[in-house]
Amino acid sequence: MTQMTPPASGAPAGSAGSARIAAAVRQAVADGILGEEQPVVGFVDTDGVRESVAALRDAFPVMPGTLHCFAAKAASLIPVLRLLADCGMGCEVASPGELRLALDAGFAPADIVLDSPAKTREEIGLALTLGVAVNADSFDELRRIDGLRTPGSASVLGIRVNPQVGSGSIGEMSTATATSKFGVALRDEGAREAVVRAFAARPWLTRLHAHVGSQGCSLELIARGVAETYELAEEINGSLRRQQVTSIDIGGGLPVNFTDDTVRPSYAAYVAALREAVPGLFDGRYALVTEFGRSLLAKNGFIGALVEYTKDAGGRRIALTHAGAHTATRTVFMPDAWPLRVGAFDAQGRPGTGPLMVQDIAGPCCFAGDVLAHGRELPELREGDFVVLYDTGAYYFSTPWAYNSLPRPAVYGFSHGTDGERVRFAPVRDAQSLDSIAAESGLAHADALTGPGATAI
Numbered sequence: 001m002t003q004m005t006p007p008a009s010g011a012p013a014g015s016a017g018s019a020r021i022a023a024a025v026r027q028a029v030a031d032g033i034l035g036e037e038q039p040v041v042g043f044v045d046t047d048g049v050r051e052s053v054a055a056l057r058d059a060f061p062v063m064p065g066t067l068h069c070f071a072a073k074a075a076s077l078i079p080v081l082r083l084l085a086d087c088g089m090g091c092e093v094a095s096p097g098e099l100r101l102a103l104d105a106g107f108a109p110a111d112i113v114l115d116s117p118a119k120t121r122e123e124i125g126l127a128l129t130l131g132v133a134v135n136a137d138s139f140d141e142l143r144r145i146d147g148l149r150t151p152g153s154a155s156v157l158g159i160r161v162n163p164q165v166g167s168g169s170i171g172e173m174s175t176a177t178a179t180s181k182f183g184v185a186l187r188d189e190g191a192r193e194a195v196v197r198a199f200a201a202r203p204w205l206t207r208l209h210a211h212v213g214s215q216g217c218s219l220e221l222i223a224r225g226v227a228e229t230y231e232l233a234e235e236i237n238g239s240l241r242r243q244q245v246t247s248i249d250i251g252g253g254l255p256v257n258f259t260d261d262t263v264r265p266s267y268a269a270y271v272a273a274l275r276e277a278v279p280g281l282f283d284g285r286y287a288l289v290t291e292f293g294r295s296l297l298a299k300n301g302f303i304g305a306l307v308e309y310t311k312d313a314g315g316r317r318i319a320l321t322h323a324g325a326h327t328a329t330r331t332v333f334m335p336d337a338w339p340l341r342v343g344a345f346d347a348q349g350r351p352g353t354g355p356l357m358v359q360d361i362a363g364p365c366c367f368a369g370d371v372l373a374h375g376r377e378l379p380e381l382r383e384g385d386f387v388v389l390y391d392t393g394a395y396y397f398s399t400p401w402a403y404n405s406l407p408r409p410a411v412y413g414f415s416h417g418t419d420g421e422r423v424r425f426a427p428v429r430d431a432q433s434l435d436s437i438a439a440e441s442g443l444a445h446a447d448a449l450t451g452p453g454a455t456a457i
């Protein structure tokens, strides 16, 4: 199912990313941010985020109307979104909750794009009132927009197409397969003509959108999907004899290397692949929208977790940590598709140096499969040590799962400052309190099934 090579074991050696993380772990343990009181914490490297945004901007040519959006689902934390807004990014959202976060983070409505395959009338109405861009996922949704749109709405409106160029290495992450639930399936009989007719009937429809997949898709596959979308834009404008399609939203999906510190493929490599596959994309006739998530944040975040106990079972050493399926859901349930590098650190937060030993790194959840890494060779972990899960800045601690009523872990941003001497931390999200867990578990309705009112049911 996946061609991903297994990650190198042990704490990765030497490179800039690892050195920064090692300094942050050391300081977080010294400051008491990571330890017995907070046994699992997510961290965001704010300098790294700024550098990644700069790399994205540098790779793409400067063209009028270009809008680089961050896909909110990759790191749905208001301070992180505000950092990205501060870097000049827009925001791609896919639910009422994400739209709310984007607005609270300070994105201007004109810099927000609403995608999702199941928008309600209310969501569409709000987006149109605010002037948020909307990409319709289907002709039915386009008909809803027809009914809700008022003339003069500031929203840029588009339609998502599925170029059906095929699957990457992780089927669950591939959105351009023949039977994907996303967009208008372009190669289905009559679909292309129907898209052209939809534009002909709606002069306000000006954008085409495609997002080929997230992780596991090669640059060539993504570029082919963009090429198909571009060809369709040319076909629409050609047959209508006017430039009605004025922008192309090419989605996100640049894969992330989870096996070591190097950033590959780079945004520059992606742009080179696009230039090769779709030369006309950069000639200035179309404004470009991008929606990257994982590639901007994954390598700029990590999870630190305390080793609560160790034990031996059936000849295997197991480290029981506080990072489990609630913070690394995909890795626990699909370990072959989503392997993570794990680093071993001592009780002072220094990289482990002891002899290597084969160990399982397990989490606190009460089901047997809650193991983050199986049979990994790492310096021997002991009670009070720490593990680091690398490359978890996107879709991990920001996307927790409430299993076992485990709290959402605290998240901190960190920076090395201009002097590069001392790592400084800023709280991004507090750890969830027990009161909050009780409230989210129906405390306000505690008597609903047993009290006097319960006779009603």
Ligand SMILES: *Cc1c(COP(=O)(O)O)cnc(C)c1O
Residues within 6 Å of the ligand: 071, 073, 074, 092, 094, 115, 211, 213, 214, 215, 251, 252, 253, 254, 291, 292, 293, 294, 295
């Ligand atoms: C998830 C998603 C993205 C971001 O994907 P990444 O792989 O994180 O870059 C962009 N656009 C849409 C429509 C998405 O669903």
